[in-house]
Amino acid sequence: METPTIAEAARLIAAREISPVELATHCLDRIQEVDPALHSFIVVTPERALDDARASEARVMKGEALGRLDGIPIAHKDIYGTRGIATTAHSKLLQGWVPTEDATTVRKLAEAGTVMLGKLATHEFAFGGPSFDLPWPPVCNPWNTDHFTSGSSSGTGAAVAAGLILGGTGSDTGGSIRGPAAFCGIAGIKPTYGLCSRAGILPLSFSLDHAGPMAWTVEDCALLLQAMAGYDAADPASADRPVADFSAKLGQDAKGLRIGVVRHWHETDQRVSPAVQAGIDGAIAVWRAQGADIREVILPSLYEYQAANYVILVCEAFALHEPWMRTRFNDYGELLRDRMAFGGLMAATDYVQALRRRRELCAITAAAMADLDLIVTAGAPTVAPRIDNLPKWASLEKPSFTNPFNITGMPAMCVCSGFGEGGLPVAVQIAAKPFQEATLFQAAHAFEQATDFRGRRPEVQSLPDLSGRLAGAGLNLPQGDMAAIGEMVQELTTGAATLGGRRSYGQEPASVFHARAGD
Amino acid sequence: MQAKTSLEDFQALVRRAGLTLSPAQIVELHSGWAYIEPMLERIRAHGRGREADLALTFRPDMF
Numbered sequence: 239m240e241t242p243t244i245a246e247a248a249r250l251i252a253a254r255e256i257s258p259v260e261l262a263t264h265c266l267d268r269i270q271e272v273d274p275a276l277h278s279f280i281v282v283t284p285e286r287a288l289d290d291a292r293a294s295e296a297r298v299m300k301g302e303a304l305g306r307l308d309g310i311p312i313a314h315k316d317i318y319g320t321r322g323i324a325t326t327a328h329s330k331l332l333q334g335w336v337p338t339e340d341a342t343t344v345r346k347l348a349e350a351g352t353v354m355l356g357k358l359a360t361h362e363f364a365f366g367g368p369s370f371d372l373p374w375p376p377v378c379n380p381w382n383t384d385h386f387t388s389g390s391s392s393g394t395g396a397a398v399a400a401g402l403i404l405g406g407t408g409s410d411t412g413g414s415i416r417g418p419a420a421f422c423g424i425a426g427i428k429p430t431y432g433l434c435s436r437a438g439i440l441p442l443s444f445s446l447d448h449a450g451p452m453a454w455t456v457e458d459c460a461l462l463l464q465a466m467a468g469y470d471a472a473d474p475a476s477a478d479r480p481v482a483d484f485s486a487k488l489g490q491d492a493k494g495l496r497i498g499v500v501r502h503w504h505e506t507d508q509r510v511s512p513a514v515q516a517g518i519d520g521a522i523a524v525w526r527a528q529g530a531d532i533r534e535v536i537l538p539s540l541y542e543y544q545a546a547n548y549v550i551l552v553c554e555a556f557a558l559h560e561p562w563m564r565t566r567f568n569d570y571g572e573l574l575r576d577r578m579a580f581g582g583l584m585a586a587t588d589y590v591q592a593l594r595r596r597r598e599l600c601a602i603t604a605a606a607m608a609d610l611d612l613i614v615t616a617g618a619p620t621v622a623p624r625i626d627n628l629p630k631w632a633s634l635e636k637p638s639f640t641n642p643f644n645i646t647g648m649p650a651m652c653v654c655s656g657f658g659e660g661g662l663p664v665a666v667q668i669a670a671k672p673f674q675e676a677t678l679f680q681a682a683h684a685f686e687q688a689t690d691f692r693g694r695r696p697e698v699q700s701l702p703d704l705s706g707r708l709a710g711a712g713l714n715l716p717q718g719d720m721a722a723i724g725e726m727v728q729e730l731t732t733g734a735a736t737l738g739g740r741r742s743y744g745q746e747p748a749s750v751f752h753a754r755a756g757d
Numbered sequence: 758m759q760a761k762t763s764l765e766d767f768q769a770l771v772r773r774a775g776l777t778l779s780p781a782q783i784v785e786l787h788s789g790w791a792y793i794e795p796m797l798e799r800i801r802a803h804g805r806g807r808e809a810d811l812a813l814t815f816r817p818d819m820f
Contacts, residue, residue: 445812545796556774564775576786580793582774583767591800596812598805634792 239264240695241401244458248306251298258298258309262291262353265311269355269402272698275383277375278397280316280326282356287311290353297351307465308351314407315391316357317364317440318344318449323356327363327440330373330569331562341438342473343407343449343466350465355403358393364409364442365390365555366574368625378625379421380696381662385622388417394452395422400698405453405462409439411446412547413640416652416667419452420617423654423663423696425682426452427459428640430672431647432477434463435470443554444475446547446644455692456653456683460484463675482673487680491528495681497612498535504616507540508636511620513658514665518616521655521666524688525681535606535613540637543599547641548634549584549592556581573630596645603646611677615639617652617665639667649675653682654691663691760791 241264242250250256266284273279294309303309314320317327319337326332340348348354359377361367367389368376377392379385380400387395391408395418398406408415410428419426427450434449441447451462464484470476499522504510510518526532555578556563563582567575607613616639629635643650650669658664666685670678686692760767767787771778778786 541795542799545799548793548796549800560775564777567776567778576782576789579771579774579776579786580790582776583770583790584793584797588797588800590811593811593813594805594809595800595803597810598803600812631789631792634789 241265241268241404243455244307244310244404244453244461245455247310247404248461251309252303254298258291258294258353259288261309262287262311262355265355265402265404268400272380272400273397273402275698276378276380276396276400276402278359278377278393278400278402279313280328280357280359280374280393281324283323283354286323287353287355290348294351294353304349304351306461307347309353310351310404311353311355312347312405312407312462313355313358313394313397313403314344315360315364315394315409317360317409318357318407319438319440320344320354320357325357325440326373328360328372328374329362329571329574331566333373337438339438342435342470344438346468347407347462347465352465358391358397358406360393361390361414362571362574363440363555363559364411364414365551366571366577367392368628369571369573372571376625379622379662380698381423381622382660383699384624384626385660385662386421386625386628388413388421388618388622390414391418391426391452395419395424395426398422398424398452398454399696401695405451405458407466408450408452409442410448410450410640410644411442411551412644413638415448415450415452416617416640416650416665419652420665420667421622421663423657423665423691424452424454425456425459425651425653425686426450427463427649427651427675427678428643429463429467429675430477430649432475433481433649433673433675434466435468435473435476437470437472437476441558443551445554446551448644456651456679456686457485457488459651460488460675460679477673479673482676484675484679487676488683490680491684492525492681493529495525495530495612495677496533496610497522497525497530497614497681498533498606498610500537500613500615501534502536503540503639504619508619508639510616511658511664513656514616514618514620517655517664518614518666520689521614521685524685528684528688530681533610535610537606537642538599538602540639540642542595543642543645544637546592546595546599547638547645549588550596552578552581553584553589553592554581576630599642600646603642603648607671611670611674612681613669615667617667621658621660621662621664643669648672649678651678651682653686655685655689656691657694758791760787761794762787762790
């Protein structure tokens with residue numbers, strides 16, 4: 239069985255061609271088979287999943303399904319609070335913490351009938367990474383496990399791409415939904431600031447944090463966002479306004495849409511690879527052919543958005559973490575603690591100036607958008623780099639394509655726009671005016687439907703199952719250690735294979751015992 | 758890339774933040790500060806008027 243999209247699964251469940259229990263079992267089996275090579279889950283909750291699935295199945299059989307998400311297997315980024323289930327933020331500091339309440343978005347997705355499979359790996363407290371000094375390993379990219387997923391919603395990106403879940407939650411403070419969506423070849427949307435409640439989600443930066451969904455297709459993102467969005471008095475930034483129908487414009491082409499291309503961002507400020515450029519050009523060609531009005535738009539340099547985003551982010555994050563940063567500095571992973579420490583070294587005036595700059599950037603961007611519906615640029619500059627070869631300060635050296643929309647709060651999403659070096663996916667990023675998610679989905683879906691990039695899933699090579707052999711040796715190891723040993727065995731096996739060759743029978747090895755050695 | 762702030766001045770910033778770091782950790786952090794300084798210069802360098810307000814009251818409906 240191939241993992242279906244949410245829309246396909248909803249149709250199959252409604253037609254009673256597949257049951258929610260069968261679907262959940264398929265995903266649980268796939269997690270067991272594939273995830274030791276990916277590390278996308280912090281914890282899998284099979285009992286909870288099967289309870290949810292059986293309840294869903296009962297509703298379906300009685301003709302009382304809650305909607306298109308009823309019976310759909312999902313999982314949550316491990317900064318989303320889950321009642322009775324450990325929420326770690328992928329950090330030693332929260333290991334063993336079990337919330338007593340669900341985050342608002344977790345509750346809303348459960349009320350829509352979704353089936354929860356577990357909690358997904360993240361960069362520590364949604365910042366930093368990839369880190370190799372945390373209680374859990376970093377997530378590997380399912381398209382090539384030697385490569386990075388980006389972050390911080392790395393577990394969601396990998397698990398969706400590999401078909402372990404049909405959709406999941408992410409959070410985005412500087413690009414943490416859109417980065418993994420780009421590198422893992424899926425769809426991910428950072429909605430308008432205030433559209434989805436942040437209540438019950440561990441914060442990183444109050445004024446930049448956004449909650450949002452990630453899934454294989456644009457349509458699936460629209461379905462998940464429909465359940466997640468809405469006013470919540472528990473979130474001071476929550477937007478008190480009616481929620482739009484996010485699927486309303488799916489199926490319409492791009493005719494009449496006014497699309498601005500921020501060419502200088504991806505051709506000058508940070509020049510993208512040829513494959514990324516081809517993806518952007520391809521998307522523009524599709525929309526132009528459908529009748530969109532394509533223009534070039536000039537905005538402040540990416541460096542301007544990056545500076546404001548970074549200063550605000552680390553100042554707010556340091557304020558949150560200050561007690562632990564002072565007393566338990568070495569309990570954080572190196573990447574997180576060193577990046578976050580910068581926030582403690584800045585002056586109060588730096589934070590204020592960054593907020594003043596943010597207001598200016600919002601005004602400039604709003605003015606440029608006045609006669610546009612959408613703007614377009616890259617999601618990431620290249621395909622995913624190798625995970626073991628990232629300079630520590632890489633994220634500071636070049637500006638991000640995603641920061642501008644955290645600064646402005648505009649909705650933005652990444653969708654797969656092709657494949658580049660090594661068969662790894664590339665992405666185009668589309669942004670709309672605040673609360674115009676339906677238009678964003680319209681253009682993204684029109685592009686997705688005009689291409690065949692959704693027909694290709696990564697083939698993840700599963701690790702050898704060593705549990706029996708290790709148990710036979712008297713070793714009963716945790717899943718993480720088992721996975722690490724599995725990886726090493728795979729590498730050793732590959733290395734050993736290179737030692738083969740033709741040599742004559744009886745040819746001596748180099749390590750021949752010599753009786754004279756002891757003379 | 759070298760930070761403009763001297764290591765001695767940087768150590769003072771670390772102390773003011775209340776962080777207890779080893780000498781090696783301070784040197785490591787100092788190497789990253791070189792990337793932060795240009796960002797701080799950018800946000801300080803705009804000749805904005807005194808009345809330029811903060812984005813604290815962020816309003817998406819301004820668009």
